[in-house]
Structure formats: structure tokens, C-alpha cells
């Protein structure tokens with residue numbers, strides 16, 4: 582399989598399937614297209630009619646959206662979702678909320694692997710999104726603990742839900758925002774997960790700068 586991604590420093594949607602596939606040992610080849618370049622505009626058309634990354638090319642066809650990619654992969658790798666039915670519903674709810682919400686957080690705090698604890702003035706709408714994320718994570722972690730799944734990921738073992746929130750972890754690390762102790766512990770678990778570390782390390786090595794995705798100051 583081939584996974585088309587954008588810049589690892591900035592492309593939060595690309596990070597999700599790349600991290601999940603790497604974590605679960607799914608074999609794939611990466612094709613990286615630099616966002617916001619003439620090359621991207623010219624080449625993305627050959628991979629996807631949605632004109633966005635990520636894109637997964639499989640023997641059976643092409644998945645052109647991060648969630649579509651991970652649902653496609655989970656058909657063959659059911660361990661990507663929690664096996665406990667209650668935790669699986671919570672994982673799906675969490676993924677759906679990330680995929681279709683938290684707009685202030687997404688726009689005001691662009692994912693930027695190179696940013697570490699930058700100062701950033703955020704709006705009340707963004708703080709509300711962060712509060713909602715923290716509450717969601719706390720509910721998931723509590724449900725996992727109650728089910729005896731104490732591995733430290735949202736719903737027990739690492740799942741698609743964690744892959745979906747990996748870019749939020751990078752964002753919360755990237756900007757000076759106050760988070761509670763439960764959030765910090767979860768972030769520490771994620772930031773020491775090899776697939777997450779590998780993505781961040783690759784992002785940090787990149788040198789291109791997308792000015793629209795640079796926010797805050799050191």
C-alpha cells in the first residue's frame with residue numbers, strides 16, 4: 582500500500598493514518614507531497630479526486646480521507662479499534678468528534694511539530710474546545726480504567742482514537758496552554774509512543790515553513 586501525506590511538521594490529517602499504520606505494523610510506502618506548492622497542486626490530482634492528503638492506495642481502491650483510510654484498514658486489522666464493545670463505541674464517538682469538530686482549536690493552534698511551548702493568545706472559543714477535549718479524554722480514560730484497561734491510552738490499548746488525537750497532543754505541547762494532570766499524563770504517554778515520536782522527529786527535520794501554519798512566539 583502507498584500512503585500519500587503532506588509535510589510531517591504541519592499535516593495533522595496525514596499524521597493520523599501514518600501513526601496508526603506505523604504503530605500497528607501495517608506495511609506501507611510513504612509518498613510525501615509538500616503542501617502549498619505547485620508540485621502539490623499538480624500531483625495530488627493523480628492520487629485523489631478530493632485533492633487533499635492523506636490518501637491511501639490499496640489493491641481494492643483509493644481511500645481519500647483520514648477516517649475512510651483508518652476504517653478501511655480496520656477491516657483487516659480489527660485490533661485498531663478496542664475489542665470491548667462499550668469502549669469501541671466511545672472510541673468511535675471520540676474519532677467522530679475530532680473529525681467533524683473542534684474548529685477553533687484546529688484553526689488557532691495549527692499543528693507544528695517544531696513549536697515547543699510557544700506563547701499564543703487564544704480565544705474563549707479555543708479554550709472551550711480544549712476544555713471539551715480534556716473532558717472527552719477524561720471520560721474515555723475513566724471508562725477504560727473501569728473496564729480494567731489501564732494501558733494509558735484513551736480506551737485501553739492504542740487505537741484509532743489515539744491516532745486521531747495525536748495532532749492535538751502535538752498542539753497542546755506546542756503552545757503554552759494550561760492542561761489538567763489527567764491530560765498531561767495522557768500526553769506523556771502519547772509523546773513517548775514510538776510511532777508518535779517517529780512522526781514528530783521526521784517533522785522536526787523538515788525545513789519548509791508554511792507561514793499560515795506558524796502561530797505564537799517563543
Ligand SMILES: N[C@@H](CCC(=O)N[C@@H](CS)C(=O)NCC(=O)O)C(=O)O
Nearest residue numbers: 587592593594633634635646647648
Ligand atoms: N477530511 C480530510 C481533510 C484533509 C485535509 O484537509 N488535508 C490538508 C492537509 S492536513 C490538505 O490536503 N490541504 C491541501 C489543500 O487543501 O490544498 C481528511 O480527514 O483526510
